[in-house]
Amino acid sequence: MEIRSLYAVLGNPVAHSLSPLMHNKAFSVVGHKGIYVAIKVSDIGAAMNGIRALGFQGASVTIPHKISVMDHLDEIDDMAVKIGAVNTILNRNGKLVGYNSDHLGALRALAEVTALKEKSVAILGAGGAARAAGFGIAPEAAKLTIVNRSVERGEALASDLDVNFIPLAEFDGSESDVLINTTPLGMTPHEQKTPIYREALRSPMVVMDIVYNPIQTRLLQEAERAGCITVNGVAMFVYQGAFQFEIWTEKPAPLEVMKQVVTEALTGA
Numbered sequence: 001m002e003i004r005s006l007y008a009v010l011g012n013p014v015a016h017s018l019s020p021l022m023h024n025k026a027f028s029v030v031g032h033k034g035i036y037v038a039i040k041v042s043d044i045g046a047a048m049n050g051i052r053a054l055g056f057q058g059a060s061v062t063i064p065h066k067i068s069v070m071d072h073l074d075e076i077d078d079m080a081v082k083i084g085a086v087n088t089i090l091n092r093n094g095k096l097v098g099y100n101s102d103h104l105g106a107l108r109a110l111a112e113v114t115a116l117k118e119k120s121v122a123i124l125g126a127g128g129a130a131r132a133a134g135f136g137i138a139p140e141a142a143k144l145t146i147v148n149r150s151v152e153r154g155e156a157l158a159s160d161l162d163v164n165f166i167p168l169a170e171f172d173g174s175e176s177d178v179l180i181n182t183t184p185l186g187m188t189p190h191e192q193k194t195p196i197y198r199e200a201l202r203s204p205m206v207v208m209d210i211v212y213n214p215i216q217t218r219l220l221q222e223a224e225r226a227g228c229i230t231v232n233g234v235a236m237f238v239y240q241g242a243f244q245f246e247i248w249t250e251k252p253a254p255l256e257v258m259k260q261v262v263t264e265a266l267t268g269a
Contacts, residue, residue, distance in 0.1 A: 005034035011062035103136025105240030173200030203227030
């Protein structure tokens, strides 16, 4: 196949990323003549020079470069500026434009199971993922609360979002319709960890975990047993990737194919 467009995920570490598998399958399905690779990057400024020099059409940016990459871009989308991080780059005729698709991933994953308009939402965590989800959800939900172990970090994020804060030790879930875990607790190889007590989970709460490996975290397993509606991390991962795919190719993303290839990779099916 003739390759006309180059794309990459830039991070350190990055070998574990499922983005190349997902995007290359999507390119193939829609007939886009592109290839997507994983590149381990320690110097993100040099990497941006390389993107320009080599003519890459776009890139995904992951840990630890989502914030530092912003200093090396020509333009940054307003939402990415608010979030304070970039995970998507479009090369527009040599001009590198930064976006953040994490907030869209969270919103679209939740939209599969619930509307947020009249809902009370609690976000567990106060890191970059919580910040991205918070800026996306705050305008949509009736009420948003940040829940975090560290009071200082939790209050800082809540202040930036102009929403409520509750220390994790005081959170019982009683006023939440939707619960979103943005912490890494429960991620492989620590599958037995969970960010909250099972008693905080109750039907008909919607519980979303952004962790996608394993697909069914301990939090989601306990939520299902409590009668909750659950959303696994694959949905957010795929939807944020779909945004990237669409701005790069200007074609609709083949969502079901993308979900299938990621799920099969994680389950070995």
